[in-house]
Amino acid sequence: MTKSIHDWLFSILPEGIASITEMVLIAVAYLALFAIAGLYLVLLERKVAAWFQLRLGPNRVGPFGIFQTMADALKLVSKELTSTDRVDKFLYNLAPYFVIVTALLAMTIFPFSKQLQAFDINIGMFFLLAISSIGVIGILVGGWASNNKYALIGAMRSGLQTISYELSVGLSILTMVLLTGSLQLSEIIEIQRTGGWLIWQGHIPAIIAFMIFMIAGTAETNRAPFDLVEAESELGAGFHTEYSGMKFAYFFLAEFINMFIIASIAVVLFFGGWLSPFGITEGITWFPEVFWFFIKVLLIIFLMMWFRWTFPRLRVDQLLTLEWKYLLPINLVNIVFMAIVIWLNWIL
């Protein structure tokens, strides 16, 4: 489909304009996906929460409340953007865009199916880590510029948490990259076509890496049980206490998109991306491979929501102990273990 659009564009327009139009189209498609994914993940989160707490959840707007988050978004768009007099205006306004742009950039490199990938860069995984490492700057700056002690504490905690757990995310990805021998996402998936998904190929070290990745990934997105950043009972709303309207919505959306990104990384690295389980739809050419990708992503997201509504929040010292005294050493040993597994060719 993308190819036919491409051909059609180049046939009716001169080359320069056609490629620019194509870029714009891709950008618009991604923005749409971004918005829809964000909105419906919020709804899903509320539904799952309600289910876990034996409530009904949103059920007034539309059948089963499916337009609830649309209505919320409309409300947020039409709300006044308030800010206090004593904020650092420039940085205060910059911070939400910083957070959302990095999230969007990270999303561009995922292969949703064989044909559907915007930016197949040969350092894919590394690029992801690079982009996610600057996302935290938006939170730090937003918290500081708000000129509010709760926001500042939230921002400091966020920085501490992200810097610590980034290490675990990076190392667990590195463990899997040892196995794939490539950083390019499309190639990582191709490897899994023969020989099964990587979590199967890499067996024990891969499963350990997956568990570490899920823990660290949840912490990276500042979700419960690692939501010290915006711990409502202690800090009001943490770093976005002073934000309102759409600027708050940017932070909020970015959080859900980051969850989507973490789940996508997990799917690509461990569960074969858009490949079907046991190759059941391998021969069917019309079957959209995107389906498998999104099903897997949704399952992982559901797992993360499950975490959120199951575990209580950690204290700051427990958070740091978990990372530096448990996850990091386990991870380092695991990398060596993975190297031995590959060296002795124990891959399944």
Place this chain on the structure above:
Amino acid sequence: MIVFAIATVSSRKVLRAVMYLLFVLIGISGIYFLIDYSFLGAIQIVVYGGGVVVLFIFSVLLIHHVELELEVTPLKKKISAGILSAVGLGITLWAILTYPFKTANSYQSIEVEEIGRKLLSYEDGGYILPFEVISILLLAVMIGAIVIAKGKKLGLKEGEIENRE
């Protein structure tokens, strides 16, 4: 980028200066991406964006208040700094313009694997020696940071945060 570079040194609010610096660094990585050095571009973002600038922001967060402004630099210092940077620009431009560049005939983008092999090869043109020297330097820096951070009582965490540099 040049505008942001000037803004970095002329801004009177510390964190704004840091942000302008970040824009300059990201711009540089953008140039790397444009010339297809995507590995170097990503390294630039990780090290400068994710590492150095985040540490800057942390230190600013700890010691500065939003309404605090830096003092205005005296004109004399401004002029001397301007002259110095103009001289530096002159020398660089002269070096670039007089260097006989050749157009590369066969070109292919560099794979990460190649870089890795080159870094660890001990044959001619390998980079194992600088690689090891840098590792030892980093180890020394880490130990130094831990010792300083430790002080009298045990406070390992500050030292360990340095590790990711």
